[in-house]
Amino acid sequence: MATYKTRAQFVADDLRGRILGGEFKGGTQLRQDALARDYDVSRIPVREALLTLESEGLVEFHAHRGAFTTELSVAKIRELFDLRVLLETYVLRHAINGLTEADLKKAGDILRKYDQALNSGGDIDNWSEYNFAFHQALYAPAELPETLSLISQLNTKSDRYIRMQLVYTQEIEKAEQEHHGLLELARQGDADKACELLKTHIQEACEGIVALLEERAKQSETS
Amino acid sequence: MATYKTRAQFVADDLRGRILGGEFKGGTQLRQDALARDYDVSRIPVREALLTLESEGLVEFHAHRGAFTTELSVAKIRELFDLRVLLETYVLRHAINGLTEADLKKAGDILRKYDQALNSGGDIDNWSEYNFAFHQALYAPAELPETLSLISQLNTKSDRYIRMQLVYTQEIEKAEQEHHGLLELARQGDADKACELLKTHIQEACEGIVALLEERAKQSETS
DNA sequence: TCATTGCAGTTTGTATACAGTGTGCGAATT
DNA sequence: AATTCGCACACTGTATACAAACTGCAATGA
Missing domain, CATH: 1.20.120.530 (GntR ligand-binding domain-like)
Structure with a gap:
């Protein structure tokens, strides 16, 4: 909710749009490395973005396997x-x-x-x-x-x-x-x-x- | 909600307890460096913990000024x-x-x-x-x-x-x-x-x- | 005296680097 | 042929390192 824009927030906002837009179907893995290259940032802001999306319920983390998009029953x-x-x-x-x-x-x-x-x-x-x-x-x-x-x-x-x-x-x-x-x-x-x-x-x-x-x-x- | 425990989650859980327990009054600044030393980890998991707490509404980020505990009206x-x-x-x-x-x-x-x-x-x-x-x-x-x-x-x-x-x-x-x-x-x-x-x-x-x-x-x- | 500007110190936000763990494929064994 | 073991690879999670930005104080000027 902070009013300023960090790289992490930019990634979170864009990624949210992509997920909601249907680019990633439910259950697909989101590789931090690939996303980092996509946005031309390091993996740190990508991780933070994924954590934000996790708290929003769009993504789930699994131990040492990273983030996956969620799917609702x-x-x-x-x-x-x-x-x-x-x-x-x-x-x-x-x-x-x-x-x-x-x-x-x-x-x-x-x-x-x-x-x-x-x-x-x-x-x-x-x-x-x-x-x-x-x-x-x-x-x-x-x-x-x-x-x-x-x-x-x-x-x-x-x-x-x-x-x-x-x-x-x-x-x-x-x-x-x-x-x-x-x-x-x-x-x-x-x-x-x-x-x-x-x-x-x-x-x-x-x-x-x-x-x-x-x-x-x-x-x-x-x- | 992942079932495993990363350092970031440990910090988040402990810090949540400290905030809820009243150790930090509303509006106090939480310095990443100090917390990192406290828990003997780097600032990365501390940041992630603070982001988690932000999504829970216990903490607010301000641009380049870091995280502050929130206070409810x-x-x-x-x-x-x-x-x-x-x-x-x-x-x-x-x-x-x-x-x-x-x-x-x-x-x-x-x-x-x-x-x-x-x-x-x-x-x-x-x-x-x-x-x-x-x-x-x-x-x-x-x-x-x-x-x-x-x-x-x-x-x-x-x-x-x-x-x-x-x-x-x-x-x-x-x-x-x-x-x-x-x-x-x-x-x-x-x-x-x-x-x-x-x-x-x-x-x-x-x-x-x-x-x-x-x-x-x-x-x-x-x- | 008070406001303004500049600088030093501190802290954040992020890039890079590294260690640990899971995964998948192939070899070896029954 | 099927199963198990092991190894190499890939990816995550975190430590370290660095640049940008903010804060506070001091010096300057009105």
């Missing part, structure tokens, strides 16, 4: 999304109370920017950022930084799968509509309905991912 | 305890459904061991471990590993303050009684009452800590 994905429902409805409820015009405008601006990017054929990397930015903007007025940090953690862990779903299904438009709905309910101050919508928003994404994963599992069985 | 403490209520009642509810005799016995055993340690004048370090072990035993049957991990995070962040409260007030006996009550309600399968008790158990601890901190703030003002 369907059960864990379900658990993560259930947690997201629990925590995000919790903050949304808190946020809606103290929502100002400025907050609504900010969230609306992000949403509009995102609409534009979408219409002009924006790609997935941007989508993740916009999606996260919108949710954060909506949650920020709750002034619960620790909670937001937890939510951010959960998102990081599941982001790979969300992107996967977006690539293979056409869920983006639907998510977009739900975002507009969410913003409208927030504007009206209807916390119950907003939370209900948020809940189904998250749960449907989860089910989409699970369906996709199980279909894949079947395919690799028969092949 | 009253608002953040309240937020953390509110989160604990939310997450712990959530898992307790799930756990109570699938609770077996073996689970109850395990939790009971821990509680008994803890009673013994308490009667023979056990100290605070042990208390933290026992307390955590008891809660984990009670929550484990929920089979929600990610959730338990989040709860564990929250506990780590607030553990310093819990210990402080226990040192300065005589809350241990009360907590102990509540633990027994919790176990009994779990045995009866009364999720509602158990969650209610857990909620007040956590909230009262929070209020105790906040009262203590505010008293201290007043004292340092007048002095």
Whole structure:
């Protein structure tokens, strides 16, 4: 969370993007030496970056065998999304109370920017950022930084799968509509309905991912 | 979470204990060189340990100025305890459904061991471990590993303050009684009452800590 | 007197170097 | 032919070494 950029942090940020972007499938070994050559740094900042990613749950260390990208089971994905429902409805409820015009405008601006990017054929990397930015903007007025940090953690862990779903299904438009709905309910101050919508928003994404994963599992069985 | 022990992990574990034990007050600088000499290792594992502790929220890095122990504001403490209520009642509810005799016995055993340690004048370090072990035993049957991990995070962040409260007030006996009550309600399968008790158990601890901190703030003002 | 600049000392962040441990392949044995 | 042993290689984990950056103090100037 430090505001400055060490080499280690640069590597961590870039590597996170590569993992979330799907460049490394689950369980692949990340060799420190190779990564060090990739980024033209020594292995020390690479190790530190890997440790950071370990704490984020994207990577696991094994004794004297180094770091491997993690892969989530369907059960864990379900658990993560259930947690997201629990925590995000919790903050949304808190946020809606103290929502100002400025907050609504900010969230609306992000949403509009995102609409534009979408219409002009924006790609997935941007989508993740916009999606996260919108949710954060909506949650920020709750002034619960620790909670937001937890939510951010959960998102990081599941982001790979969300992107996967977006690539293979056409869920983006639907998510977009739900975002507009969410913003409208927030504007009206209807916390119950907003939370209900948020809940189904998250749960449907989860089910989409699970369906996709199980279909894949079947395919690799028969092949 | 790797199961093996590198020097870095040893340092991290020990240092965590020292921070939580109150050896370093909030905001004190942790010099890598000094720690390296302390543990008779080079600065590399020390740095890695500090990075681990940073991800746990016990330490903060500042640009070219190294690591400092963090200090929580009253608002953040309240937020953390509110989160604990939310997450712990959530898992307790799930756990109570699938609770077996073996689970109850395990939790009971821990509680008994803890009673013994308490009667023979056990100290605070042990208390933290026992307390955590008891809660984990009670929550484990929920089979929600990610959730338990989040709860564990929250506990780590607030553990310093819990210990402080226990040192300065005589809350241990009360907590102990509540633990027994919790176990009994779990045995009866009364999720509602158990969650209610857990909620007040956590909230009262929070209020105790906040009262203590505010008293201290007043004292340092007048002095 | 107070602010500003420059320098020395200290500490971090990283590169290089090295020792220990796991891995995989081939030889030897049954 | 299959299994076990051993050796060479590869990679990790850590120590040492070095450069950049920050801190604090002293000297200078207004």
